[in-house]
Amino acid sequence: MSTTLTKAIVTADQEKRPRLLGRRGPDTPTRPGLRVRNRRETATGYTFLLPWMIGFLGLTLGPMIYSLYLAFTRYNLFTEPRWIGLDNFVRMFTEDPQYIQSVQITLVYVLVGTPIKLAAALGVAMLLNYRDRGSTFFRSSFYAPSLIGASVSVAIVWRAMFSTDGPVDNTLSFFGLDIGGWVGNVALVLPMMILLAVWQFGAPMVIFLAGLKQVPRELYEAAEVDGAGPIRKFRSVTFPMLSSVIFFNLLLELINAFQVFASAYIISNGSGGPAGMTNFYTVYLYKRGFADLQMGYAAAMAWVLVIVVAIIAAILFKTQKSWVHYAGDNR
Amino acid sequence: MTTSTSEIARPEFLEIELDQQPAPERRRIKRKTINTIIWFVVLAALTAIVLYPLIWLFVATFKPSSEFGQNPGLIPDNPTIDNYFKVLEGIAGVPLWRFFANSTFIAVMAVIGTLFSSALAAYAFARVQFKGVGILFAAMIGTLLLPFHVVIIPQYIMFQKLDMVDTYWPLILPKFLATEAFFVFLIVQFIRNIPRDMDEAARIDGAGHWRTFFSIILPLIKPALITSAIFTFIWTWNDFLGPLLYVNSPEQYPLPVALRLYNDQTSTSDYGATVAVSFLALLPILIFFIVFQRFLVDGVATQGLKG
Numbered sequence: 001m002s003t004t005l006t007k008a009i010v011t012a013d014q015e016k017r018p019r020l021l022g023r024r025g026p027d028t029p030t031r032p033g034l035r036v037r038n039r040r041e042t043a044t045g046y047t048f049l050l051p052w053m054i055g056f057l058g059l060t061l062g063p064m065i066y067s068l069y070l071a072f073t074r075y076n077l078f079t080e081p082r083w084i085g086l087d088n089f090v091r092m093f094t095e096d097p098q099y100i101q102s103v104q105i106t107l108v109y110v111l112v113g114t115p116i117k118l119a120a121a122l123g124v125a126m127l128l129n130y131r132d133r134g135s136t137f138f139r140s141s142f143y144a145p146s147l148i149g150a151s152v153s154v155a156i157v158w159r160a161m162f163s164t165d166g167p168v169d170n171t172l173s174f175f176g177l178d179i180g181g182w183v184g185n186v187a188l189v190l191p192m193m194i195l196l197a198v199w200q201f202g203a204p205m206v207i208f209l210a211g212l213k214q215v216p217r218e219l220y221e222a223a224e225v226d227g228a229g230p231i232r233k234f235r236s237v238t239f240p241m242l243s244s245v246i247f248f249n250l251l252l253e254l255i256n257a258f259q260v261f262a263s264a265y266i267i268s269n270g271s272g273g274p275a276g277m278t279n280f281y282t283v284y285l286y287k288r289g290f291a292d293l294q295m296g297y298a299a300a301m302a303w304v305l306v307i308v309v310a311i312i313a314a315i316l317f318k319t320q321k322s323w324v325h326y327a328g329d330n331r
Numbered sequence: 332m333t334t335s336t337s338e339i340a341r342p343e344f345l346e347i348e349l350d351q352q353p354a355p356e357r358r359r360i361k362r363k364t365i366n367t368i369i370w371f372v373v374l375a376a377l378t379a380i381v382l383y384p385l386i387w388l389f390v391a392t393f394k395p396s397s398e399f400g401q402n403p404g405l406i407p408d409n410p411t412i413d414n415y416f417k418v419l420e421g422i423a424g425v426p427l428w429r430f431f432a433n434s435t436f437i438a439v440m441a442v443i444g445t446l447f448s449s450a451l452a453a454y455a456f457a458r459v460q461f462k463g464v465g466i467l468f469a470a471m472i473g474t475l476l477l478p479f480h481v482v483i484i485p486q487y488i489m490f491q492k493l494d495m496v497d498t499y500w501p502l503i504l505p506k507f508l509a510t511e512a513f514f515v516f517l518i519v520q521f522i523r524n525i526p527r528d529m530d531e532a533a534r535i536d537g538a539g540h541w542r543t544f545f546s547i548i549l550p551l552i553k554p555a556l557i558t559s560a561i562f563t564f565i566w567t568w569n570d571f572l573g574p575l576l577y578v579n580s581p582e583q584y585p586l587p588v589a590l591r592l593y594n595d596q597t598s599t600s601d602y603g604a605t606v607a608v609s610f611l612a613l614l615p616i617l618i619f620f621i622v623f624q625r626f627l628v629d630g631v632a633t634q635g636l637k638g
Contacts, residue, residue: 038460038461041459041460041461042461042462044459044461044539044540044541045455045459045460045461045464046455046461048451048452048454048455048459048540048544049451049452049455049456049467050451051447051448051451051452051507051508051509052448052449052451052452052455052471052508052509052515053467054508055448055505055508055509055510056467056470056471056474056508058508059482059486059505059508059510060474060477060482060510061470062485063481063482063484063485063486063489064477064481064482064485066485066488067481067482067484067485070484070485077488077491124377127370127373127374128374130366130370131367131370134371135374138374138377138378139628140620140624140628141378141381141382142377142378142381143624143627143628143631144381144382144385144617144620145381147565147616147620147627148569148613148616148617150569150571151569151571151587151612151613151616152569152571152586152587152590152591152594152609152612153388153590153609153610153612153613154384154613156590156594156605156606156609157384157385157387157388157606157609158384160387160391160602160606161384161387167383167387167405199381199384203631206628206631206632207631207632209632210632251476255476255478258478259478259479259480261571261572262569262571262572262587265571265575266571266591266594269594269595282480285480286572289483289484289487290487290576295484295488298484299481299484299485302478302480302481302483302484303481305478305480305481306477306478306481309476309477309478313476
């Protein structure tokens with residue numbers, strides 16, 4: 001179950017030591033031979049872990065610290081980084097309207113797109129759960145977009161679908177809604193990107209479906225005996241029983257949504273247009289860092305993103321006590 | 332009460348009232364059949380909408396370039412396979428097969444690296460008792476939630492200093508260092524579900540950790556390894572930002588960056604070629620998906636992998 005990951009994240013978050021040692025529990029060096037064995041165990045453990053450790057220190061932790069340093073500098077890859085204190089952050093929030101706009105459209109994309117995507121995922125999962133037979137085909141079909149949605153091919157298709165006289169424009173015109181292409185339209189390009197995200201509802205849907213299959217049927221039968229209608233059953237049975245899965249999906253989808261890059265980059269040909277409406281946070285970060293070579297500024301942007309994501313995760317973890325129930329938990 | 336069957340959380344629009352008043356039992360069966368038909372029709376319609384972009388892409392590859400923007404219908408007026416022939420010649424002096432070969436090479440190396448490093452790390456986390464395992468495990472879980480953009484700039488600087496830009500090293504090396512924590516976690520969960528009796532028996536027979544890992548654990552975690560391999564292949568195949576940053580020479584391009592070349596140069600004139608390459612680039616993944624869908628979908632369902 002996906003709740004295992006939620007629990008692992010929760011455990012790691014609370015800095016509780018996860019139960020890794022199985023039944024035997026931590027070794028207590030009572031016998032003299034054990035201490036030698038412990039030392040050997042530690043050596044073996046780190047040997048197994050060596051590739052991961054090198055990657056963690058050299059490609060994650062080290063770079064994180066270095067980019068924190070760069071965030072306070074001006075650096076263009078060719079001259080030495082120059083310490084400028086908080087200038088990057090000040091500039092970001094006071095002198096860079098492109099940055100502010102980028103934050104705004106990214107927040108709209110994340111905060112509007114993710115709930116719609118999850119609602120679609122949950123709705124379709126409930127529909128699929130209505131019957132067992134035949135639902136495997138549908139499940140696979142709905143999952144396919146999640147697998148390819150971030151690819152360049154799909155971005156090209158999406159742009160073609162929503163361009164002037166493309167399939168979407170034609171369909172809407174047929175129903176008397178002549179709004180033209182979405183791609184060049186300042187008001188419609190962001191909804192188009194959100195639709196692309198919603199189209200990939202399959203991955204959270206599959207996780208919801210696995211969660212729904214574990215809800216005991218007796219609970220619904222008991223609710224029916226008490227005269228509960230469909231809405232009441234959803235509120236009192238489905239939602240609480242599924243809350244840990246909802247929490248997990250919400251956390252991952254929010255974090256992923258902040259990182260949308262390839263589709264926006266391809267659809268706007270790398271420009272973030274029209275009028276900056278697809279200039280998502282990561283697109284702008286890429287432009288600043290790798291097109292303008294303002295690596296200090298881009299590092300500062302990246303750290304703001306990390307802090308925002310950390311705050312969102314912290315809020316979610318804080319509020320989960322009031323709405324997330326875990327099995328075997330009598331809250 | 333009319334709702335006496337045990338369907339779960341039936342959406343309201345499936346509630347259908349019948350005009351006649353047959354016997355309760357017959358009525359229930361009839362209602363059930365009608366509900367199933369409605370269920371099927373709704374899902375089939377939804378499937379058609381969800382899969383429409385892919386169907387459109389496939390059909391559009393047979394449209395001559397002149398029909399784009401002229402013929403709004405799905406079906407081409409003069410179907411042709413010229414797009415495919417044109418596309419085989421390649422772009423910027425590089426034949427199409429070269430991009431496929433590049434993508435395949437990177438993806439296969441990524442799969443090998445990910446399996447090797449993730450399985451080793453997962454075994455250490457799940458089975459070896461050593462100091463610091465708790466905090467390291469927490470760190471590994473933490474990297475799952477870390478936006479990776481915070482490391483791309485320092486990583487780029489590092490690979491640039493190492494003179495590895497415009498090689499495949501920056502794309503492949505991290506995979507050999509288990510940077511994709513999802514797979515480490517997936518395999519850890521799998522190993523934890525294997526009864527410890529197996530390793531303990533091996534231990535009594537004198538096998539050390541390495542022996543236990545290779546002879547007992549590795550054969551048992553094959554399903555987790557297959558799931559990791561397929562996902563690594565697909566994600567690497569689709570990856571755009573990595574090659575965009577690190578690969579500069581067209582003859583070294585993997586497909587996603589090569590696609591951008593078509594997309595930029597031919598946005599007005601040769602749309603047919605762009606569409607055909609887009610479809611060809613997706614084809615291996617779609618085939619993978621159709622063949623391995625159970626592994627993929629069940630892997631997502633049990634472990635909560637992202638898409």
